[in-house]
Amino acid sequence: MDKRTGILFLSVLATAAAADSPVTFHKDVLPILQKNCQSCHRPGQIAPMSFLTYESTRPWAKAMKTAVATKKMPPWFADPQFGHFSNDRALKSNEIETIAKWADAGAPEGNAKDAPPQVKWPADGWDIQPDLVVKGPETLVPAKPKNNVIEWSFITVPSGITKDTWITSMEIRPSEPSVTHHICVYFKPHTDDVKYNTPVWADRPRDDQGNALPEAAGINGKGIPPSITAGSNGIEGCYVPGQRSQDYRIYKAAKLFKAGTDIVFQVHYTPNGKDTTDRPQIGFTVAKEQPQRTYVSIGFSSPSDAKSFAIPPNDGNWESPPAEATFLQDAELVWMSPHMHVRGKDMTYKLLYPDGRTETLLNVPRYDFNWQLGYEVATPIKVPKGTKLTVTAHFDNSANNKFNPDPNRTVYYGDMTWEEMMFPFFSVVVDKDVNPRTVIRVVRGRAGGGA
Ligand code: HEC
Structure with missing residues (x-):
């Protein structure tokens, strides 16, 4: 042989x-x-x-x-x-x-x-093994609120973190996932007039079925005083179904949590038929030494006024106006997470580089509202200053969409799942000395920073 x-x-x-x-x-x-x-x-x-x-x-x-x-x-x-x-x-x-x-x-x-x-x-059901845990605010979610609507609210708690701390991962855990639609957090510099554990929300004009009227269209609840999140860098992280922790260690980066900073919880609860009290916790891992790079979380939206954003009845493929931003700094893009509501159909993130090249970073062709996934980029994408990020999305307001509660109405931008949103989240890593607020400028749409 x-x-x-x-x-x-x-x-x-x-x-x-x-x-x-x-x-x-x-x-x-x-x-x-x-x-x-x-x-x-x-x-x-x-x-x-x-x-x-x-x-x-x-x-x-x-x-x-x-x-x-x-x-x-x-x-x-x-x-x-x-x-x-x-x-x-x-x-x-x-x-x-x-x-x-x-x-x-x-x-x-x-x-x-x-x-x-x-x-x-990790022990006790955590995704990360936290070095530090901060208790969030307690909220009673009533069994049957009016119109079945509980508006988003903002609640500030003290962090108890008394020295400058570089955090390397963060996890937000509701105690009652069955009523928790989402929880997002902001880090807000402490001010003496802060009112802890006091929910702030806006009652938006709604019809009998709970649909916000066109004049209420806008993001994050019109009528919430911007002072609630003033001075913060916007949303730092969220709990949503399918996602509750983010690990900056993968990219050798961290976020600076300044001594004495307060934490603002933006909470959206949905009733589950019985009175339920949720009390979320946030866990952090902490850097042993100062990292060289800052992890910056960013969210922005398409134009959201009732003229730009109105999904016609029975339209199975409505394209929203795109959300567009320009990078003002060299950065590395490391994470993306499309956010829409029940009529969301697809979302695509594209870069247009200063040299004219274009690159599709993420395409989610069959978006499913029940899963709010974050996509961790395997090799960070180098984004030179001057690059433009364009995010496009389509919505299905037809009867073919099995999650569509009513194909016969015009749908406006709003906080509730039966209203719509077009809100791409993404994260970048930049040099530790870069101010997180100077990474992008929104050229079309709305910056998603504070309230
Ligand atoms: C991101 C979280 C997540 C991951 C990863 C995941 N599952 Fe699931 N799985 C769920 C949840 C939540 C449910 C219950 C809700 C549902 O059915 O959608 C579920 C339900 C299921 C069901 C019941 C489906 C049904 O129709 O009743 C099966 C079987 C299942 N998973 C198998 C798997 C297998 C096998 C894997 C890995 C190859 C996996 N899952 C990975 C979250 C996950």
């Missing part, structure tokens, strides 16, 4: 062995679950069942096969044609096949000795 035949022969043998050896939980399935599923499917996380052990996973084998084959799970919406993301949990086709084969074979356990070591998840 010459050398080549030998190799051929051996590889045929190896393939035959792989095909014969049964797919088991410990050997084949658990590594996939650890990498792609356990971040949500473990106790204390958003998924309703745990995939840590064979016993808790086995009953779900058939449902898992369906969920991965239809790409319902894991939730991931980025068009693979554009960009690479370090938190991409999408399964490869051979992994989908492995789960399918395992389910078809009756979900065999196999030998526990074949299992990879358990993943050491």
